[in-house]
Amino acid sequence: MVTGDEFRTVMRRAPASVCVITIDVEGQRLGLTVATLVSLSLDPPLVGFAIRRDAALHQLLQEAGELAVSVLAAGQEDLAQHFARGVPPIAMWEGIALRTAPGPPQLDGAAAWLRARLTQWIETGDHSFFVARVEDAEPAPTSTRPLVLHSRAYESL
Numbered sequence: 001m002v003t004g005d006e007f008r009t010v011m012r013r014a015p016a017s018v019c020v021i022t023i024d025v026e027g028q029r030l031g032l033t034v035a036t037l038v039s040l041s042l043d044p045p046l047v048g049f050a051i052r053r054d055a056a057l058h059q060l061l062q063e064a065g066e067l068a069v070s071v072l073a074a075g076q077e078d079l080a081q082h083f084a085r086g087v088p089p090i091a092m093w094e095g096i097a098l099r100t101a102p103g104p105p106q107l108d109g110a111a112a113w114l115r116a117r118l119t120q121w122i123e124t125g126d127h128s129f130f131v132a133r134v135e136d137a138e139p140a141p142t143s144t145r146p147l148v149l150h151s152r153a154y155e156s157l
Helices: 004-011 056-064 077-084
Strands: 019-025 028-034 038-042 045-052 066-071 112-124 127-139 147-150 153-156
Touching: 019 045, 019 056, 019 077, 028 045, 028 056, 028 077, 045 056, 045 112, 056 066, 056 112, 077 147
Parallel strands: none
Antiparallel strands: 019 028, 019 066, 038 045, 045 127, 066 112, 112 127, 147 153
């Protein structure tokens, strides 16, 4: 049986997009960096992502139902780190540029944005896998390069 450390070492070799999942529950905004976003279906449009069960966003996401995804662009490493740290919600949004859009906050300057509604979640080990139906999708200009995570380092394509 493979160990967690062996598995982690292998998975670090697979590049992954870097996204920030955001919610707004009765005025309480929260965001979390994830590198697990996947497209699941085109009809209906579905995405999926995994979040640790001990993350603050985990329970609130289930309550919120609606979420936004900002697919980070090259040069947004600071935002990726900011939302990965688990900054207290009060300070989380200080100095963060947001775009004007309906629903949960969307980070300005990203490579793409999604607005989606949670449809289901499944407990999977120490994470839960969330599935959301995409209600709105918008790419940035094609010249915007995405940020990826590879071997524990941020890279751009």
